[in-house]
Amino acid sequence: QVQLVESGGGLVQPGESLYLSCVASRNIFDFNVMGWYRQAPGKKRELVASINVGGVTDYADSVWGRFTIFRDGPKNTIGLQMNRLKPEDTAIYYCNARLLTYDNWGPGTQVTVAS
Numbered sequence: 001q002v003q004l005v006e007s008g009g010g011l012v013q014p015g016e017s018l019y020l021s022c023v024a025s026r027n028i029f030d031f032n033v034m035g036w037y038r039q040a041p042g043k044k045r046e047l048v049a050s051i052n053v054g055g056v057t058d059y060a061d062s063v064w065g066r067f068t069i070f071r072d073g074p075k076n077t078i079g080l081q082m083n084r085l086k087p088e089d090t091a092i093y094y095c096n097a098r099l100l101t102y103d104n105w106g107p108g109t110q111v112t113v114a115s
Contacts, residue, residue: 001104002024002025002026002097002104004095004096004104004105004106005022005023005095005106005107006020006021006022006094006107007020007021007022007023008020008021009093009109009110009111010110010111010112011112011114012085012111012112013113013114013115014085014087014113014114014115015085016085017082017084017085018111019080019081019082020036020080020093020111021077021079021080022034022036022078022095022106023076023077024078024095024097025076026076027076028073028078028097029053029073031097031098031099031104032052032053032098032099032100033050033051033052033053033096033098034051034095034096034097034098035047035048035050035051035058035069035095035096036050036069036080036093036096037093037094037096038089038092038093038094038111039092039094039108040090040091040092043091045094046060047060048060048067048080048093049067049069050096051069057069063082066084066085067080067081067083068080068083069081078095080093085111085113086113087113087114088113089111089113090112090113090114091110091111092108092109092110092111093109093110093111094107094108
């Protein structure tokens with residue numbers, strides 16, 4: 001088990017940036033993959049970005065080139081730098097830690113992009 005706590009969400013205007021952070025209660029390298037998902041109202045939860053234990057990253061097509069996932073092992077933290085935000089990026093963003101087939105989730109942080 002692991003506790004995941006996200007922070008950094010908020011309300012921004014289109015084109016602005018936000019940095020999300022997720023702190024884990026245990027060593028992040030215990031997990032096969034860590035990542036960020038999001039869920040907009042009325043939509044399914046979707047993968048935004050992930051990083052596996054080897055450091056290989058993956059991104060949703062919709063955020064490619066705008067978002068970057070980071071990790072800080074000593075701080076048991078992953079981050080998500082979000083640039084050039086769009087209204088369609090509005091969602092609750094969830095931190096995920098996957099061990100084999102088991103998913104751990106944080107409570108989420110709201111990101112709203114609006115004029």
